[in-house]
Amino acid sequence: MPTWERWCLQWGYMSSDTETLENFTEQEYKYGFTVDIEADELPAGLNEEIIRALSAKKDEPEFMTEWRLRAYRKWLEMESPEWAFIEHEPIDYQALKYYSAPKQKPQLESLDQVDPKLLETYEKLGIPLEEQKRLAGVAVDAVFDSVSIATTYKEELSKAGVIFCSISEAVKEHPELVKKYLGSVVPYTDNYFATLNSAVFSDGTFVYVPKGVKCPLELSTYFRINAQNTGQFERTLIIADEGSSVSYLEGCTAPMRDENQLHAAVVELVALKDAQIKYSTIQNWYPGDKDGKGGIYNFVTKRGMAEENAKISWTQVETGSAITWKYPSCILKGDNSVGEFYSVAITNNCQQADTGTKMVHIGKNTKSTIISKGISAGVAQNSYRGLVKVLRGAENARNFSQCDSMLMGDKCGAHTFPYIEVDNPTAQVEHEATTSKIGEDQLFYCNQRGISTEDAIGMIVHGFCKEVLNELPMEFALEARQLLAISLEGSVG
Amino acid sequence: MLQIKELQARIEEKEILKGFDLDIQPGEVHAIMGVNGSGKSTLANVLGGREEYEVTGGSVSFLGKDLLDMDPEERAREGLFLAFQYPVELPGVLISYFLRTAYNAKREHAGEKPLPVREFNALINEKAKLLELNPELLKRSVNEGFSGGEKKRNEIFQMALLEPKLCILDETDSGLDIDALQVVSHGVNTLKKEDPSRSFLVITHYQRLLNYVVPDYVHVMIDGKIVKSGGKELALELEEKGYGSFQPAA
Numbered sequence: 001m002p003t004w005e006r007w008c009l010q011w012g013y014m015s016s017d018t019e020t021l022e023n024f025t026e027q028e029y030k031y032g033f034t035v036d037i038e039a040d041e042l043p044a045g046l047n048e049e050i051i052r053a054l055s056a057k058k059d060e061p062e063f064m065t066e067w068r069l070r071a072y073r074k075w076l077e078m079e080s081p082e083w084a085f086i087e088h089e090p091i092d093y094q095a096l097k098y099y100s101a102p103k104q105k106p107q108l109e110s111l112d113q114v115d116p117k118l119l120e121t122y123e124k125l126g127i128p129l130e131e132q133k134r135l136a137g138v139a140v141d142a143v144f145d146s147v148s149i150a151t152t153y154k155e156e157l158s159k160a161g162v163i164f165c166s167i168s169e170a171v172k173e174h175p176e177l178v179k180k181y182l183g184s185v186v187p188y189t190d191n192y193f194a195t196l197n198s199a200v201f202s203d204g205t206f207v208y209v210p211k212g213v214k215c216p217l218e219l220s221t222y223f224r225i226n227a228q229n230t231g232q233f234e235r236t237l238i239i240a241d242e243g244s245s246v247s248y249l250e251g252c253t254a255p256m257r258d259e260n261q262l263h264a265a266v267v268e269l270v271a272l273k274d275a276q277i278k279y280s281t282i283q284n285w286y287p288g289d290k291d292g293k294g295g296i297y298n299f300v301t302k303r304g305m306a307e308e309n310a311k312i313s314w315t316q317v318e319t320g321s322a323i324t325w326k327y328p329s330c331i332l333k334g335d336n337s338v339g340e341f342y343s344v345a346i347t348n349n350c351q352q353a354d355t356g357t358k359m360v361h362i363g364k365n366t367k368s369t370i371i372s373k374g375i376s377a378g379v380a381q382n383s384y385r386g387l388v389k390v391l392r393g394a395e396n397a398r399n400f401s402q403c404d405s406m407l408m409g410d411k412c413g414a415h416t417f418p419y420i421e422v423d424n425p426t427a428q429v430e431h432e433a434t435t436s437k438i439g440e441d442q443l444f445y446c447n448q449r450g451i452s453t454e455d456a457i458g459m460i461v462h463g464f465c466k467e468v469l470n471e472l473p474m475e476f477a478l479e480a481r482q483l484l485a486i487s488l489e490g491s492v493g
Numbered sequence: 494m495l496q497i498k499e500l501q502a503r504i505e506e507k508e509i510l511k512g513f514d515l516d517i518q519p520g521e522v523h524a525i526m527g528v529n530g531s532g533k534s535t536l537a538n539v540l541g542g543r544e545e546y547e548v549t550g551g552s553v554s555f556l557g558k559d560l561l562d563m564d565p566e567e568r569a570r571e572g573l574f575l576a577f578q579y580p581v582e583l584p585g586v587l588i589s590y591f592l593r594t595a596y597n598a599k600r601e602h603a604g605e606k607p608l609p610v611r612e613f614n615a616l617i618n619e620k621a622k623l624l625e626l627n628p629e630l631l632k633r634s635v636n637e638g639f640s641g642g643e644k645k646r647n648e649i650f651q652m653a654l655l656e657p658k659l660c661i662l663d664e665t666d667s668g669l670d671i672d673a674l675q676v677v678s679h680g681v682n683t684l685k686k687e688d689p690s691r692s693f694l695v696i697t698h699y700q701r702l703l704n705y706v707v708p709d710y711v712h713v714m715i716d717g718k719i720v721k722s723g724g725k726e727l728a729l730e731l732e733e734k735g736y737g738s739f740q741p742a743a
Contacts, residue, residue, distance in 0.1 A: 436584075439581070440544070440545070441581050442581050442583060444541070444543050444544075444565060445577065445580070445581045445583070446583075446591075446595075447542070447564070447565035447566045447569065448541050448542075448565055448566075448568075448569050448574075448575050448577075449569055449591070449592075449595035449651065449655065450566050450569035450570045450595045450598040450599045450602070450655070451566060451591075451594050451595050451598055452566055452598065453566075455594060455598070459583070459586050459590070459591065459594065460583060460586060462585070462586070463583060463584055463585025463586035463587075463634065464584065464585055465585075466585045
């Protein structure tokens with residue numbers, strides 16, 4: 001099967017590989033050991049015992065432990081996908097640690113109880129919690145290594161009936177919601193990385209907005225990866241009940257590192273009838289140094305399900321990570337549902353990005369819009385991979401896709417892999433693509449007006465991405481602008 | 494203002510400027526005329542500081558400083574403005590934002606504080622009025638989808654805003670119809686009146702621009718150097734006799 005088709009089909013099935021299975025079973029026996037539940041972290045390695053220990057540490061109900069184990073057993077049968085336009089060394093899953101708590105007491109009531117050193121780190125990253133708190137209408141649920149350490153604005157949200165907590169908490173406090181919706185959009189059998197995540201997810205965010213409620217605050221979570229060798233397996237589940245709406249932003253940064261780190265997150269969005277979910281991402285993980293050493297491997301599965309008249313909108317600004325593998329998707333199941341995908345992906349130096357979206361039109365009169373802007377500098381590779389699929393019953397489905405690439409220098413690459421499958425003759429599908437280069441003449445023009453080269457690049461790139469950046473919540477637009485400039489520092493001249 | 498001595502420059506391996514001399518005093522308007530390939534645009538680019546052009550000899554002093562020692566942005570902030578023959582498009586970059594960045598870079602260079610957005614907007618509206626420029630143009634991206642005439646007008650507008658000490662116009666008249674030519678000339682003459690010490694270097698192929706922007710000196714450039722200098726009547730003589738009658742000194 002061509003690799004491309006494999007990607008398109010990758011909704012719930014991956015071929016099994018008995019050899020891998022045997023390898024893993026052998027290892028399980030070989031590395032059999034008992035685990036100290038009181039320890040701050042679990043030893044490296046992955047087996048059923050580790051998963052049970054992880055689940056026990058998190059004090060999870062039985063159904064959760066079982067779900068994790070089913071996912072783990074499924075994962076043993078799967079192989080790592082090979083179709084993306086990326087290259088990396090094989091990942092040794094047995095060398096990773098699957099649980100590590102920060103060196104402090106969890107369950108804090110206020111920021112005063114947080115380790116000041118930790119707060120200092122946040123400030124260095126330009127995302128001070130204190131300032132975040134002051135930012136009008138932003139609630140922050142900071143995830144630092146696996147355990148949530150600070151949650152703010154919870155009260156105001158609970159007044160509106162909105163549940164905004166860590167997924168670990170939700171598993172315990174709202175098991176009925178978790179049981180009903182976890183895995184309903186991205187099943188535990190979905191793909192190699194999503195299945196691994198289902199088995200070992202450490203923590204993440206849970207949001208439930210009740211019927212008819214417009215969430216009064218912009219929700220936001222900052223993720224960071226800190227402890228050595230800890231793979232991060234975030235799990236996010238957002239449910240917007242009928243007629244409700246919510247906007248959520250995740251922003252990620254990571255400190256300097258020397259080893260490749262795996263990040264395999266899963267995000268599931270459920271937009272019930274007439275509901276709206278806007279999900280924005282600013283991703284700025286450590287991309288590795290100039291020679292490609294270090295950096296985060298970012299293999300993410302993000303998908304939303306839109307019921308009748310519902311709308312799901314993904315906006316992403318991807319500037320970090322050594323490898324980005326991510327296709328935020330919309331299943332437009334209900335009639336008149338709408339899916340949107342706005343993306344800026346910047347790759348510099350040795351970074352590789354293979355990102356895009358899937359829009360699956362199932363309901364009648366469903367609409368989707370895709371705007372993708374890829375920027376490559378250095379020797380980086382940047383690919384857009386998109387699927388627009390119109391099923392037989394999707395009368396009058398409409399899609400518009402625009403994929404623009406910008407190249408800086410002559411050693412980088414931009415690739416576009418658009419894929420369109422239409423099974424209904426009433427569908428209208430449009431695709432536009434352009435490739436451009438930041439020219440010496442553009443830079444000289446700016447210089448001649450007194451504008452420095454750095455400012456000129458920032459300005460030209462911002463102009464190129466404007467349609468996407470305009471989709472970001474106001475508070476983050478400026479941050480995104482600075483991020484673009486920082487990401488491309490030193491890429492010209 | 495500007496002293497160019499024995500300037501030699503090349504692009505890739507080709508020698509283009511072969512000992513070029515010129516002296517411009519404050520308030521003077523100089524015109525350089527020459528056929529295609531005589532090195533006119535190279536001169537403009539070398540003065541602007543474009544990297545692809547390598548200076549192999551000579552010196553250029555601008556307001557007493559060594560011009561060749563400065564980056565292009567530094568030259569601009571010191572007061573040198575180059576109106577481009579082919580202004581480039583910057584898609585998605587609003588003119589107002591572009592100009593504010595340029596304007597404030599210049600202020601910062603002079604040790605002044607950046608001008609707040611509101612005051613800056615008032616300033617550009619005032620300048621637009623001065624040059625009879627449609628303010629709607631300011632809401633668009635830099636040169637994106639502009640007609641040839643609009644691009645050239647936008648160059649003159651930027652020149653008015655940045656208040657340079659020396660304005661170099663590189664074939665600003667090329668591709669302009671007579672109406673656009675008049676608007677551009679009106680702009681240049683307004684700037685000249687606004688600051689009598691401002692100097693202009695007008696590079697052109699044809700005499701017709703010089704009917705509107707009257708030069709104090711006209712220089713004929715052939716094969717990388719000036720072969721004859723004179724008053725404004727030299728332009729008319731050129732028009733009559735053609736470039737063929739001027740041969741480079743052996």
